[in-house]
Amino acid sequence: MAKSNIPAGLLYSNDHEWLDQKTMKIGVSDYAQHALGDLTYVELPTVGDHFDKGQEFGTLESTKSVSPLYMPVAGTVKAVNEELENAPELVNQSPYDKGWIVEIEDAGSTEGLLNADAYTKMVENL
Amino acid sequence: MHRYLPHTPEDEATMLKAAGVNKKEDLFASIPESCRRQGELPLPPALSEWELTDRAEKLASEIAPAGSAWYGAGSYQHYIPAVVSDLAGRSEFVTAYTPYQPEISQGTLQGIFEFQTLISRLLDMEVVNASMYDGATALAEGALMACRLGKRKTILFSAGIHPRYQEVLQTYAEASGVKLLKLDLNQDGTTDLSKLPAKLGENEAAALLVQSPNFYGVIEPLADQAEWIHSKKGLLVAGFTEAMAYGLLASPGSQGADIVCGEGQSFGLGQSFGGPYLGLMATRKQFVRNIPGRLVGQTKDTEGHRSFVLTLSTREQHIRRERAVSNICSNAGLCALTCAIYLASMGGSGLQQVAKINHDKAEYLKAGLLAAGFTPVYNGQTFNEFALRAPEDFAKTRRRLLKHKIVFGLPLKERRVYLFCATETRSRAEMDAILKEVSK
Numbered sequence: 001m002a003k004s005n006i007p008a009g010l011l012y013s014n015d016h017e018w019l020d021q022k023t024m025k026i027g028v029s030d031y032a033q034h035a036l037g038d039l040t041y042v043e044l045p046t047v048g049d050h051f052d053k054g055q056e057f058g059t060l061e062s063t064k065s066v067s068p069l070y071m072p073v074a075g076t077v078k079a080v081n082e083e084l085e086n087a088p089e090l091v092n093q094s095p096y097d098k099g100w101i102v103e104i105e106d107a108g109s110t111e112g113l114l115n116a117d118a119y120t121k122m123v124e125n126l
Numbered sequence: 127m128h129r130y131l132p133h134t135p136e137d138e139a140t141m142l143k144a145a146g147v148n149k150k151e152d153l154f155a156s157i158p159e160s161c162r163r164q165g166e167l168p169l170p171p172a173l174s175e176w177e178l179t180d181r182a183e184k185l186a187s188e189i190a191p192a193g194s195a196w197y198g199a200g201s202y203q204h205y206i207p208a209v210v211s212d213l214a215g216r217s218e219f220v221t222a223y224t225p226y227q228p229e230i231s232q233g234t235l236q237g238i239f240e241f242q243t244l245i246s247r248l249l250d251m252e253v254v255n256a257s258m259y260d261g262a263t264a265l266a267e268g269a270l271m272a273c274r275l276g277k278r279k280t281i282l283f284s285a286g287i288h289p290r291y292q293e294v295l296q297t298y299a300e301a302s303g304v305k306l307l308k309l310d311l312n313q314d315g316t317t318d319l320s321k322l323p324a325k326l327g328e329n330e331a332a333a334l335l336v337q338s339p340n341f342y343g344v345i346e347p348l349a350d351q352a353e354w355i356h357s358k359k360g361l362l363v364a365g366f367t368e369a370m371a372y373g374l375l376a377s378p379g380s381q382g383a384d385i386v387c388g389e390g391q392s393f394g395l396g397q398s399f400g401g402p403y404l405g406l407m408a409t410r411k412q413f414v415r416n417i418p419g420r421l422v423g424q425t426k427d428t429e430g431h432r433s434f435v436l437t438l439s440t441r442e443q444h445i446r447r448e449r450a451v452s453n454i455c456s457n458a459g460l461c462a463l464t465c466a467i468y469l470a471s472m473g474g475s476g477l478q479q480v481a482k483i484n485h486d487k488a489e490y491l492k493a494g495l496l497a498a499g500f501t502p503v504y505n506g507q508t509f510n511e512f513a514l515r516a517p518e519d520f521a522k523t524r525r526r527l528l529k530h531k532i533v534f535g536l537p538l539k540e541r542r543v544y545l546f547c548a549t550e551t552r553s554r555a556e557m558d559a560i561l562k563e564v565s566k
Binding site: 040041043061063064065066068 | 415439440445446449
């Protein structure tokens with residue numbers, strides 16, 4: 001498998017979600033989108049929904065699988081990437097930019113999340 | 127007489143050895159001894175095949191006299207054109223199972239696709255699945271689907287829904303933690319939306335479930351009901367037991383229904399003492415990811431030929447496991463095909479004509495009974511069945527008719543109330559003869 005793009009400056013969860021602490025956006029890593037394959041549908045939460053850390057907030061669907069999305073931190077959904085409703089492939093094409101999934105507010109603790117180096121090591125050992 | 131039994135004692139010994147046990151009883155070791163029957167079942171000696179046929183035919187003639195039944199209540203006597211049984215009875219259709227390996231089952235998939243298309247046109251709904259077990263389970267699945275879509279756990283349902291369907295709904299709801307609240311009927315037999323249960327919160331209901339025509343035959347105002355429940359951010363789940371009604375009535379889709387679930391037995395399937403029947407289920411495109419069951423889609427193969435696939439399978443159990451939208455991963459394939467053949471052979475105008483005959487005959491019978499002293503239970507519009515309160519001495523007349531192998535009306539739980547039905551299979555001469563008997 002090609003080496004994954006894992007940008008510095010983001011925090012990563014063991015479930016392969018990333019969190020950008022500047023924009024408070026959440027998405028899935030390049031490693032995750034590659035492993036899932038071509039996405040056909042992204043099930044998004046509703047703005048205003050609150051989730052605990054580790055709670056499922058949506059699903060990513062590829063042609064032959066459905067994977068839950070887990071919150072890397074607790075928080076309330078402030079915005080969802082509505083473009084994904086018609087263009088789920090953005091998650092494949094641009095996982096850290098155009099393929100962001102939700103933006104949250106009132107975020108909880110980031111304890112336990114990994115920095116880019118630690119996440120790279122984790123992914124290399126998978 | 128020799129009967130074909132597939133296992134010889136040698137076969138059994140080989141199988142027992144392979145299973146690592148000495149005798150058949152050892153296979154049941156996990157069941158406590160006290161729960162197991164000791165000794166043989168008290169059965170009479172075996173009959174020969176012809177003796178058995180004789181006996182069965184004698185029993186059948188006693189319990190099910192050939193005659194006419196004048197009620198529907200979820201199962202309708204319609205004429206099945208010879209072409210339907212002839213085509214649907216072909217061995218390649220009869221032996222085909224649900225397409226577990228869809229790519230090589232193009233014929234089966236095409237049959238289902240045609241079925242979906244015909245039902246979609248009948249109901250004016252964008253998406254139709256490959257079918258459910260029957261109307262009752264389809265309606266219960268419709269309720270659960272509405273709960274998933276609305277992220278709510280309360281369902282309002284009409285007292286006009288078939289009592290057996292209500293029972294199935296209760297079974298599904300109980301297992302899924304869904305609260306059911308019943309709405310009574312108005313004087314005209316339509317669902318009363320003015321008296322809501324006190325324990326119902328604002329915008330709490332995921333859906334309103336109605337049946338139209340309902341159990342008492344009354345046609346529900348689906349458009350008004352859709353508007354009403356939409357204003358409470360819920361969905362309208364429209365059910366039916368008599369699909370033939372939609373040859374004549376405004377379709378549920380054109381009236382704003384969000385999920386439509388009903389019974390398809392009327393389209394080419396025999397009554398068969400209650401089954402196998404055919405669950406019809408349809409929805410709007412925006413809700414497709416939450417519809418249970420299989421969906422067949424049309425596509426092109428690598429050479430550009432029209433071909434068929436099972437699509438959006440990620441909703442289903444074989445991919446999504448315990449998170450699937452339903453545990454159904456099959457369909458009533460042969461019944462769906464039979465229904466498609468029936469609809470295709472009738473055509474749109476043929477279906478409308480048969481539906482109109484149903485309505486007209488039922489109206490003729492109703493008028494005759496009213497003239498004979500019956501009174502309406504509800505005064506709403508009906509299709510091919512209706513409920514009437516009978517005069518005091520009707521029970522005697524009904525017993526007399528029964529002797530002539532005519533089952534005239536189904537007694538309901540309300541005193542002296544009977545449900546009647548007349549389809550295209552009933553003649554005017556028959557009706558006149560019965561009405562004469564009733565008027566005596």
